[in-house]
Amino acid sequence: MIKRILVGLAGTPYTPSAIRRGVELAQAHGAELTGVTVVDTTKLDIVGPVPIGAKEAADELREHRHRVAAEHVEQFISQFEQACHEANVSHQVFREEGDAFRLMLSYCRYHDLTVFGLRSVFEYFFEDVDSGQLLCRLICGGVRPILAEATEYRPVQRVLVAYSGSIESAKTLKQFVQLRVWPEATLRIVGFGGRPEDDARRLEEAAHYCHLHGFRSETEY
Incomplete structure (x- = not known):
């Protein structure tokens, strides 16, 4: 809120x-x-x-x-x-x-x-x-x-989230989702910093969390 x-x-x-x-x-x-x-x-x-x-x-x-x-x-x-x-x-x-x-x-x-x-x-x-x-x-x-x-105002429709699965990274994602700054925006969650199989699991969990809060999301790793 x-x-x-x-x-x-x-x-x-x-x-x-x-x-x-x-x-x-x-x-x-x-x-x-x-x-x-x-x-x-x-x-x-x-x-x-x-x-x-x-x-x-x-x-x-x-x-x-x-x-x-x-x-x-x-x-x-x-x-x-x-x-x-x-x-x-x-x-x-x-x-x-x-x-x-x-x-x-x-x-x-x-x-x-x-x-x-x-x-x-x-x-x-x-x-x-x-x-x-x-x-x-x-x-x-x-x-x-x-x-x-930026200098030029733009409406926000898509949001890029860099997500490593760390506690700080998760806190940032959760804060953004819970604040609902742009609830209609689509989130693109990009994994980094780990093995592909670990990133895939983390991204799936992150996307599910966002979905429960009403956000559309995409994942990439």
């Missing part, structure tokens, strides 16, 4: 797709949406080495970066709120400052699903960083499930 969905308004070209997906799922499941922006002001203040006599220019650059970041934050919040209002979805918005990883880790504790853009940073176009780093850190920190959206 999904009742609270967290949407990271991370300020990338992927964010509109994440907003649309969050709203779609909230409508389908009668869930509440939480939109969060995070601005790390300490990073915005980093403008590199400042030559002698250039302090005023550096201060102006910092002010410019803060102003532009604030404008982008409000832009994405406006998109999020408009989409929620049009879909009649209950929602709330939080404007945060500080470390994005620490803050999102805290928010994820009390949400059933977290939706981000596939490349998610909260730098609002100023930092040249690995934009997938935050998602990797959240996953390693135990945050799940996370739905990572």
